[in-house]
Amino acid sequence: MTRQAWLGFGFLAPATLFVVAFFLAPVVMTGFFAFTNMSTATGITGGTYRITEGVISRLAGSEDVPAPLIEALGQQQSVVDPTGLAALAQGDFDAAFVAELEEELGGRTFASQRELEGAIRDLDNRPRRVRDIKAAAELFERSVLNVDFATQADFAEAIQAYAGPVPDTAMTALARAAYTGWSMTTDNFSRLFNSPELGTVAVNTVFYIFATLTLFNTGFALVLAITTFYLPSRQASFFRTVWLLPRISPPVLYVLLWKWLAWDTGFLNAVLEPLGVAGRNWMFDSETSAWTFVILINGFVGASMGMIILSSAIRAIPQPILYASAVDGAGRLQQIRHIILPQLRWPLLFITSYQTLSLLTSFEYILLSTDGGPGSTTEVWALAAYHTALRNYAGNLQYGYGAAMALVLVVFGIAMSFVYLRLFNFKALVGRPRIEQ
Amino acid sequence: MRSERTWPITVLLAAASLPLLVMYAYLILDTFTDSAPGAVFPNRFTLEHWRFLTERQGSRASIWQATLNTFIFATSTTALVLFISSTAGYALSRLAMPFRRLFLGGVLILHAFPTITLIIAIFLILQMLGLYNTLTGVILVKASLELPFGIWIMKGFYDTVPWEIEMSGIQDGAGRFQVWRELVLPMVYPGILALGIFSFLSGWSEFILPQVLAPDASVQTLSVYMASLIFDDQNFNFNLFKSVGLFYMIPVIILYLVFQKYLMNIYGGGTKG
Amino acid sequence: MDIRIENFTKRFDKTTVIEDLSLTVRDGEMMALLGPSGCGKSTTLFAICGVYTFDEGRLFFGERDVTGLASQKRNVGVVFQSFALYPHLTVAQNIGFPLKVRGESRAEIDRQVRSAAEMVRVPELLDRRPGQLSGGQQQRVALARALIRRPDVLLMDEPLANLDAKLRLDMRTEIRRLQQETGITAILVTHDQVEAMSMCDRIAIMREGRILQIAAPRDMYDRPDDTFVAGFLGNPPINFVETQVVDGHCRTQRDTVRVPLPERLIGLPAGAKLTLGVRPEFVQPSHHTRFTGRITFIESQGREDLFDLELEDGTVLRSIQSVGARVGVGDAVEWGISPHDVLFFDDAGQRL
C-alpha cells in the first residue's frame, strides 16, 4: 500500500471510530433490539432467575413441571438448623446472642423470614440494629422463593438443593418462567403490521410530509426564491434573513413563540377577539387547527433551505438569457414559467428527496408543540417510536417494540439514501485522486 | 427587467412574514415589559422577568450552570466535528486509498440517516461506556451524528482546491501531510468557519439528545432547562420563558449577524462548498 | 542532467493513454512536448515529475533510475499552467516554500528568495500576495519557486496558456533566457507550435499517446515525417492537395495542378495516390509550376497578405505574400508553386 493510503487511513481513523461506535453500532443494535421483547420490566442488560408468586401462578397447570414441585417452590421457609447456626457463629455476632438463639430457637421452622425476625426480636441478647437482626435471620433462609440468581446454573443448583433432583425438562421450563430478562421474538413485527393505531399513524405521517413539503419546503420556498429575486437587493436580503430565523433559533424557543401566538391567552386571540372570533387555543382546538400549526411550525423552518438553494439556482441562470427574454417581450410570469422554472427542476428534486427524509425522521418540533395531540391526531411515525420506546405516561418503555418501529424508518432511510446516490451523481463525486504516489 | 414595480411583491412577502416578525418582535418586547401574554401593547418597563439570572427555579440548576454546560457541549462538539471532518474529508476528497468509494458511499448514506431513531441503542452504548448522564457522552454522540454531514461538507470544500496546488507542494518537496497542513487546510478556512458555526449553532440548540442522554440537573443544557420550565404546568409565565429564551438566543443572534453569508451557504444543505 | 524515458506505458483503469513511449532529453536542452489536447503530453510530464506512476517502463535522470522514487525526492521544478501559487502565502513565502520544507535557516531562505526574485525580476513584489499580482508576475514567481532549490530538471505545463498575447511574447523570451542562463534541462508541454518552435531546442510531437517525431524545430518544419506533423506545424497551415501519379508527374483529378515528381520518386507506379503538401509561402505569383484560379478571400496581416485561391475543381490553395500584389477578390490569376519545396506523402500519410 502506498504512503498516501496509510495517511488516508490515518486521517479516516478518528471518523471511523466515532461513526462506528455511535452510529453504525446503534444501527446494528436497533436491528437486533427489534427482535426482542425488551422493555422497562425486562431491563436492557439482561435479567436474573427468580421464583416469585407470579411465576408460581403462571406455572400452575404446567405439563412440564410437576405440581408438588411447584407447590414446594412456592413455600417460604426459614429453618434454624446447624448449618445456619454454624454460619451465625462465624459471623461477627455477639456470643451471648448466638448462644441464646441456638437455645431458644434451635431446630424450629418458620413460615417466613419475617416471623423468624420477630422471634429474634424477642430474644434478650438480640442485636440492637434492625440490619443485624436481618443479617442473622437471613442465614436460616432455606427456600428459593423471591431469591435472585445471576445465572441459570446457580438457579438450578439452588432448586435442586432445596427440592431434590428435578428433571431437565422441568428445570428448563422453570428457568424460562423465572427469567426476568428479555428474549428473542418476532412478535414486534406481527404486532406492528396488525396494529390499527399504527395504520393511523402511518397515514398521519404521509399527510404531514406531503403537506409540509408541497406547501412550504418546496412551494413557499419557490415563492420566496422567485419573489426575492425580483426585489431590490436590500429588501431581498431582509426577507431572506427573516426566513432564516426559524432555522437558526433553538427549537425549544421557536416552538415557544408559536405557542405564545396560538395559546388561549395568546396573541392571535388578542387580535381576533375584538373581531368577534371566539378565543381558543389554536394549537389544540381541533384536528384541523392542530395540523395547521404543526405544518406551519415545520414549514417555516423548512422553507429556508429550499429558499437558499433555489435562490442560488436562479442566480446561476445566465443574465443574457433573462435579458433576452425581456427583450422578446416576456412578462415576469412568462419569464418565470418558461425560463426560471425549468432551471429549477433538479434543485427541486433534490430538496424534495432530502426533506422527505428529514421530515420523516425528525419529530422534535411536533414533540415540543402538540406532542402528537390533541388525542393522537398529530402523532407521526418517528414520534410514535420515541413515545413507545422512551417516553410515555405509564412509563412502560418498550425498547424492543420501539426499535422495531425505528427499524422501519431505518430501512426506509437507507432506501432513500440510494435515491440520493443517484441524484448526487455519485460517480462524479468519487473522481480519481490525481496524485498517485 | 428589474425596473418593473416591485411593491406588490414586497407587500405579499411582508404579509407572509408577518407571523415571524410579530413573534420575534414580541420575543424581545415581552421580556422587558409586564404585558399579559397576547397583549398587543406593552405596558411598563420592568426587569423582573430577568430575575432567573440570579434566582434558581425550583430544584433546577442555576441558569449559569446550564449556560456553561451548553457552552461546553456546543464548543466541544464543534471542535470534534471540525477536527475529524477536516482530516476525513481530505482523505475522501484527495487520497488514493483502498475502499475509498465504500467510505464515501457510507458517508453519503449516513448523511441522510434517521439518526434520532437510534437513540435507544445509543443510550445502551453510553451506558456500557459509563457515559450516560455525562456531558462527555452526549458530546461524543452529538459529534458522531454530525460527522457524516461535516465530512461531506469538508469534502466538498476540498474538492474545490486546485490539484495543482497540491502537486506543486509535492514538487516543492513537502510530504502529503505537510501539504495538507500548510497548503490545503488554509485554503478551506471558509469551509471550516462555516462548518464550525453550523456545528456550534446545532449543538447550542440541540434538545432531544441531552434531554434523553444527560437529563441530570448538573449536566443540563439550556434547551433542556428551558423545556422543563415550559412544561411545568404550575408556573406558566410567557414573559419568563421568553426572557430565558432571549438569553438563550443571544449567542445565536450574534453569530447570525456576523456570519450570515456563511450560514446561507451551509443551510442550503451544503451541496457544494 | 539528461532525462531518459524508456518504454513508458500509462493506463487509467483500462484505457491506455500512453503506450511504449521512449524519449531522451539531453543535458541542458529544452525539449517541447507538442500536441493537441488529450495526446498524453501532460500525462507524460506528470509521470516525469512523479505525480503519476509508471505502469511500465523506466525513467532515468542521468544515470539515476528514479522510476519508483517519490516526487519529493526527484528534485524536479514544475511550473503549472495555473501557476499554482499558494494564495495564503506572500510572494516571498511562496518562493521560499521549497527551502522551508527542506528545513533551511530563515536567513538562508531570505537570501536565496531575494536572489531568485531578482533573477526573475520581481524583487519589489516580495510582500504581496498572489491575488495582487498580474498574470506575468505570477508566472515569474512560479518560475522562481520552481528554480529556487536548483532542480535537476524543470518541467513546464502550458506555462503561457493563461497569459494574454503580449505577455506571452515577453515570457517566451524570459523563460528561454532563464533556462539558458541556468543551463537546466527543461521540458515544455504545449499545444502551441509557435511556442514550441520559438523556445525549444527540439520538439517531440505527440498524438494519441505516441511520439510521432523528434527533431529540431527547423528540421521538423521542413521535413515533417507525416501529414499530421506537417499540418500541426506552421501558421497559416500547409496546403494539402490530393493527386495521382501520371507519367512522371502527379496531378489532381481534373489536372488543375500538375507537379513533376522529383527524381527519387520517379519509380512510383502510375495511378499511385499522393498527397502534396505545399506551404503557403511556396505558393507565389512568380513560381514555375503554374495553375490558374480565382481569388476568393484576402486577409491583410500587415506585413503580409494572405490569399485563398480556388481552382476550377474546387481545391483551395492558400498563399502568403509580401504586401504589394495588386489583385482583388474575384480576380482570376495564374500563380505558381515552387516544386522543390513541395512535400510528398503516400497513402498512409508518410512523407516520401
Place this chain on the structure above:
Amino acid sequence: MIIRPLRTALLAGTALVMATAAHAQDYTITVWAGGSNDNDIYRITAIEMAADILEREMEILGEEISITVDGRYNFASWDDFKQSVTLAAEAGTGPNIVVTSHGDIAPWAQAGIIRPIEDYIDLDSWPVTDIYPNLMEISSFEGVQWGLPQDAESRPFFFWIPHLEAIGYTAEQIEALPAAVEAGEYTLYDVLEDAAAIQEAGLVEPGLGFYPRVSNGPDYWQFYLSFGGEIQDPETGHLVLDTEAMTGFYQFFADAVAAGVTRQAHIGTPWDQWYAEVASGIAGLWHGGTWHYARYTGREGLEDFFGNVQFTLIPAGAEGVGRSNTITHPLVYLVTSTGDEDTAFIAAELIKIASEPRINSLHAIKSAHLAIAESQSEIDLYRGDRWAREATERLLPHASAMPNHVRFGEYWDLMWGGLESVWSGQKSAEEAVADLEVAVVNALGDDIIVR
C-alpha cells in the same frame, strides 16, 4: 424476602461496617420525586427531616453518620420523570430513593431497578404498623413489600355550584348530591344532561359543560369501573378487558362529544388553562384530584371553595349499570438498586421515618393530599383541615387502586389510544373496543383475559 445473590458478601459487608463503626460515615441520598411541584416539596423535605432524626439516633447508638439529601423534583412531566429514572437506573446512576406511582413497582421490581423495602426495615414496627393496610397492599407486589406509601389521594367528580343553582338545583339537592352519586341514583348520563342544561343556559361556552382531565391519567379507569369493569382478576392476577364495560365507557365520551358538552379536541388542552377555567366557573362539571384543592384555592385564587364546588365519587355509568367509585393512586417511596447495601439501609430507614404521622401530615396538608395512616387524623394540623377531613370521609372508603402488574402499563397505553380515537371521532366505540381487543391480545397474550 429477596436476598442478594451473594449472601456471604453481605455478611462480610455487615462485619465491615461494624468494625469501622467508630468512624464518621458520609452518605449522600438522592431523592427524585415525579409529578411534583413546589407544593409537593415535602416529598423531599420529609427525607431531609428524617435524615436529621436518623443522624441523632445513630449518634446516641454511638455511630456518627452524616447524611446529605440531594433532592430533585420539577420534572417536566411524568413521561420525562420515568424516562430519566428508568434510563438512569439501567446505567446505575439513578437516585437512591424515588417517589413515584405505585404502578411502577411491578415492572421495576422485575427489572431489578428497585429493592424491596422489607429487606431493609422492620415491617412490624411503628410507624409502618400504623399505615392503612390497603395502602401497604398497594405498595407491594407478588407478596413482597416493595415500598411504603407516600401519600393518598382520590379522584372526585366536581360540580360548580352556582351553575347547578342556575339550572334549578336547590341547596338541599346539591347537599344530597354526594349521597345520590354514591347510591348510583345520579349517573354519568345525568352528568351529560346537566352539562347540556348549563350550556343551554349560556353559563358556559359550548364544549365546556363537562370538562374532563386534559391528559392521560388513572382517572379514566374510573369510568371503566363506572360501567362495571374490572381491571384485574383477583383469582389469577391476570388483567381483564371487559368489553361491555369498555364499550360503555368509550360510548359515554363519544356521547359527551356528540352532545356538544365536551370538545372533540379536548385532550391536550394545556393544564394551566384547564386549572384556571375549572376554578373560576368557566366550566360546568369536571373531574379531578383531591390535591387540586391546593391549586384551586392557591394559585387560581378560588376563595370560597366549599361555597362554589361540590364534590362526589365518580358516578355510576347509567341507571343500574356499574357502580360509583373513585381511584386512589398513591405515590410510594421506593429504594432503588443504585448504590451499596449500606446506603440502601440508610435510604430505607429515612423513608420509614418520613412516614411518621407528623412529618407526612406536612405534605398532606400543604399539597392537599390525604393521610397514609389512621393516626394522622388525630394530628391537629390534619384534623383542622376541612378539605382533608371531608375528602377522607367521603371518598377514601370507596377508593380502589389500579393493579400492580408488570404489563399493566401496556394495557393502559392501549386503552388510552382507543379512548383517544373515539374521542377525536376516528372510530365508533364498538370499533375502538374491537380494535382494542385485537391489540391487547396481540401485545399481552395470556396476561389478559377478555370478557
